[in-house]
Amino acid sequence: MKILDADKLPDLAAVLAAAGYRVVAPVRDGAQVRMAEWKPGLAIDAGPIPANSVKEFLFPRCEVIARYSLDGDSFAPQPAPVDAPKTAVLAVRPCDAAAMVALDKVFNWEYRDDAWNARREATTLVALVCAAADDECFCTSVGGAPDARLGADAVLRCADGASKFILEALGEKGQALLAAAAGVLADGDARPDPPASVPVRFDSKAVTDWCGENFESPLWRDLGLACLGCGSCAYACPVCHCFDIQDEGTRSEAVRLRNWDTCGLALFTQHSGGHNPRPDQAARWRQRVMHKFRYFVERFGGLACTGCGRCARLCPARLAISQVCREIDEARKAAAK
Amino acid sequence: MTIAIYQSAMMNIVLARDEAPDVRTLRLQFADEADRVRFFQKYRVGMFGLYGVPGAGESAFCVASPPTRTGYVECTFRRTGRVTAAIRDREVGQAVTFRGPYGNSFPxxxxxxxxxxxxxxxxxxxxxxxxxxxxxxxxxxxxxxxxxxxxxxxxxxxxxxxxxxxxxxxxxxxxxxxxxxxxxxxxxxxxxxxxxxxxxxxxxxxxxxxxxxxxxxxxxxxxxxxxxxxxxxxxxxxxLENRMKCGVGQCGRCNVGSTYVCRDGPVFTLDQLRHMPAADM
Amino acid sequence: MSTSEAIRADAARLLAEGRAKLVIGYRARGPHRAPAFVSDPAGVDVLIYDNLCKQNLAVYLRKPEVRSRGPVAVVAPPAVMRSLVVLAAESQLTEATVLAVGPDAYHGVLDLAGAAALLKEKYADLAPSPELLEALAKLDAMSPQERARFWTDQFAKCTRCYACRAACPLCYCARCIVEKNVPQWISTAAAQHGNFAWQIIRAFHQAGRCTLCGACEAACPQGIPLMLLNLALSEEVAKQFGEKPGYDPAAKPVIGSWKPDDDQGFVR
Missing domain, CATH: 3.40.50.80 (Nucleotide-binding domain of ferredoxin-NADP reductase (FNR) module)
Structure with a gap:
């Protein structure tokens, strides 16, 4: 059994950095703990659930997908190399790791996205078994668990009353990481601490079924009233993956960019002629719930939600998709009686 | 390595015709013969492409010429925004970017x-x-x-x-x-x-x-x-002419229900449309 | 009667009498506070008010879905009332019905003039928190290079989700400048250049208007300290023009008006 003292996460980060990994880890930043690129001297705080998901390290907010040199009215393509550094993500939450598996499907279901695949291949996800959860966590309602291993290449688990970590490799990438970290790992025994307890808040199957019959529902109108129409929930979500493609440039160079985008923003579906198929926030909330709990299931055979709860923690109006799902589930049960 | 799915072909404008106010047809020829061959191996009527001008952007419209005419690709578009204005401003002899063909076709x-x-x-x-x-x-x-x-x-x-x-x-x-x-x-x-x-x-x-x-x-x-x-x-x-960006079933913009208009469409029968959430179209 | 009970009673009365078709207030969601939209007098029981109720509900008055409901009444702490006063001063609304609450008392149902009078009488000296003042003083003490690095680090986090804009009652432009692309004024990429442009433009568009309610910073999912920018601009406006927005519904906008004795020292 490979053991690491609880306060030695920075040592693990340092040894991995020395072995050529870009290390991403939860670090404190003002009032938040954020997943960020670790630099020597930074403390690692694996306690709170990070405000941002791991998504941005595999699917950046903004990425150059094509590049052109410009010369008057003519242009010529230039290389736009994919940035896919060898990366170790420490203490990624199981909900985030599972989300990457959902995104694998999106980026490969027909056309294969080289950038996503290259970064995925270059990234080793070291999941942290959640020792605590908060009232927005709902992984157990969407098929996950605080100690789930889906998508993880290695697992960190608190042990001996949070005084140690047990580090376990789950595959080749994990084994390579453990080998690189051998210098800071000790062989020994430790008793794993129990994982957090996350109550099941709703039956996701019931939500999927309900969505199939309730494209028109007063629920959407009510949600649409409170929703402010920002992109906070989608950008915090580890599974939301919608993007925009925009060109920008100077007189001598143009870049084609892939930027995060979201169905919550009014312009997302706006036609240039003015027609908008989703004209209000009610239609956009419906799309959010339907996509995560029905359309994604139909298309890819799983939910597009891993229960991390970030959308609710960060929503300026404190709307929570888990509560929406719970109300749907309860309404369905009430109707069945 | 680049992201292969976003690499465009270069196409030269060989003919430009104004059809109606703000509506123009361009006839485009592939600068690279290999791109032309690849295109016509795949192209069937109903498919669309992403036409672009570097610095302005890409815009999705149909291929308006038939696969029986293999020397060129024609598109007809209305100038409505930044990208279509930039494409319209291109003249015969100048180039645009093109990727495609994408989508399904009329059977x-x-x-x-x-x-x-x-x-x-x-x-x-x-x-x-x-x-x-x-x-x-x-x-x-x-x-x-x-x-x-x-x-x-x-x-x-x-x-x-x-x-x-x-x-x-x-x-x-x-x-x-x-x-x-x-x-x-x-x-x-x-x-x-x-x-x-x-x-x-x-x-x-x-x-x-x-x-x-x-x-x-x-x-x-x-x-x-x-x-x-x-x-x-x-x-x-x-x-269906939904807004599209990627054309390859990933950006999520054209979705109607679980349908990706860019991959499962753009061609649909009335039968199929009846099973899709109409309000999202 | 507790404040929450008083709010419920007034809300029920406004709805029953038809003076409001919709009451916007606060409700509990677990330990959190979320907005409540009540259109039926029988539904007022969800309304609560306590010191956890922080969201600036004035933001909802710009939503077509809300406006189309007919007359609206809003549960309004001083920050919300100040936003409504600015909206009135900027001709975005002509009248308002508020259920006025203060940290100390419930003031009942007021119209716009009543809210403005109450603000002047009881809430004229709302000061920023000592922590915020201290943070700004620390920033002011930095060298320009240090300050630039501070903001570079902060703005680097911006994902351009525009939650700051969405949460602000005063960001009501039908089409925001970041969404105008002919020409593209501001880079759309969530990267340094565009992030700086967006953040500075957002702050500058608030100069002389911002009431320091804190909604933008509270909404920012990335924890960017937007109130430092807002407060710096607000103090500058107070110093230059002696104005404090959100107290006079007939006030002329500071940046949109001119007085002969305005400081012209910057004109060289």
Whole structure:
């Protein structure tokens, strides 16, 4: 059994950095703990659930997908190399790791996205078994668990009353990481601490079924009233993956960019002629719930939600998709009686 | 390594024709022969492409020329925003970027021997013009062809030369129309909205195929007329023009329900549309 | 009667009498506070008010879905009332019905003039928190290079989700400048250049208007300290023009008006 003292996460980060990994880890930043690129001297705080998901390290907010040199009215393509550094993500939450598996499907279901695949291949996800959860966590309602291993290449688990970590490799990438970290790992025994307890808040199957019959529902109108129409929930979500493609440039160079985008923003579906198929926030909330709990299931055979709860923690109006799902589930049960 | 799915071909503009106010047709030739070969191996009528100008962006529109004409690609578009303005500003001899073809196609091989009715409004003609030429370029393969085409005004009719050609052909019945108030003193066609004109032209629907493309309001009122004329919902086709960015089923913009319009469409039958959440279209 | 009970009673009365078709207030969601939209007098029981109710509900008055409901009444702490006063001063609304609450008391149902009078009488000296003042003083003490690095680090986090804009009652432009692309004024990429442009433009568009309610910073999912920018600009406006927005519904906008004795020292 490979053991690491609880306060030695920075040592693990340092040894991995020395072995050529870009290390991403939860670090404190003002009032938040954020997943960020670790630099020597930074403390690692694996306690709170990070405000941002791991998504941005595999699917950046903004990425150059094509590049052109410009010369008057003519242009010529230039290389736009994919940035896919060898990366170790420490203490990624199981909900985030599972989300990457959902995104694998999106980026490969027909056309294969080289950038996503290259970064995925270059990234080793070291999941942290959640020792605590908060009232927005709902992984157990969407098929996950605080100690789930889906998508993880290695697992960190608190042990001996949070005084140690047990580090376990789950595959080749994990084994390579453990080998690189051998210098800071000790062989020994430790008793794993129990994982957090996350109550099941709703039956996701019931939500999927309900969505199939309730494209028109007063629920959407009510949600649409409170929703402010920002992109906070989608950008915090580890599974939301919608993007925009925009060109920008100077007189001598143009870049084609892939930027995060979201169905919550009014312009997302706006036609240039003015027609908008989703004209209000009610239609956009419906799309959010339907996509995560029905359309994604139909298309890819799983939910597009891993229960991390970030959308609710960060929503300026404190709307929570888990509560929406719970109300749907309860309404369905009430109707069945 | 680059992201292969976003690499565009370079295409040179060899012909530019103004069809109507703000509507232009470009004929494009692949700068690289390998790109041309790749394109025509895949291209079937109904597919679309992403046309772009570096620095301005990419825009999705249909391929308006048929696969029977393998020397070039034509597109017809209306200038509405930043990208279409930039493409329109390109001149003959200059280049644009192109990637595609994307999407599904009209299953024309299953239409052999059957009557085909084309119904279009305004800028809705280009997506089915490729089908019209594909059918007409293969004499004997298909049954009688009827084209019902309307626009707001006479000036808004696109492909005016081709309309004249089609009108003169013995194998085509062409009905053109403009909305009331859009006619000129010498207008010889009909005056009225497309659904009304179609109702009057009354092409027999039983066993026939219909293709409808135009503004949502036109499609909405045309479909009941087609059903009244006896067309089966599985034989009525249209193409959806949702906003698209990636074209490869990833960006999430064109979704209608679990359907990716860019991959599962843009061609759908009325039968399929009935099973999709209408409000998202 | 507790404040929450008083709010419920007034809300029920406004709805029953037809003076409001919709009451916007606060409700509990677990330990959190979320907005409540009540259109039926029988539904007022969800309304609560306590010191956890922080969201600036004035933001909802710009939503067509809300406006189309008919007359609206809003549960309004001083920050919300100040936003409504600015909206009135900027001709975005002509009248308002508020259920006025303060940290100390419930003031009942007021119209716009009543809210403005109450603000002047009881809430004229709302000061920023000592922590915020201290943070700004620390920033002011930095060298320009240090300050630039501070903001570079902060703005680097911006994902351009525009939650700051969405949460602000005063960001009501039908089409925001970041969404105008002919020409593209501001880079769309969530990267340094565009992030700086967006953040500075957002702050500058608030100069002389911002009431320091804190909604933008509370909404920012990335924890960017937007109130430092807002406060710096607000103090500058107070110093230059002696104005404090959100107290006079007839006030002329500071940046949109001119007085002969305005400081012209910057004109060189």
């Amino acid at each position: 024309i091989e299953s239409w052999k021997g059957r009557a085909i009715v084309f119904i279009a409004g305004g800028i809705g003609l280009p997506p089915i013009r490729s089908v019209i030429w594909n059918v007409l370029d293969r004499p004997g393969d298909f049954g009688p062809v009827t084209i019902v085409y309307g626009a707001r005004t006479v000036a808004d009719l696109v492909y005016k030369d081709e309309l004249a050609d089609w009108g003169a052909r013995p194998d085509v019945k062409l009905v053109t129309a403009v909305d009331p108030g859009g006619e000129t003193p010498d207008w010889k066609g009909q005056v009225g909205f497309v659904p009304f004109v179609l109702d009057h032209a009354a092409p027999p629907g039983a066993g026939a195929v219909a293709l409808v493309c135009g503004p949502p309001i036109m499609i909405k009122f045309t479909l009941p007329v087609l059903l009244k004329l006896g067309f089966a919902p599985k034989d009525v086709y249209t193409t």
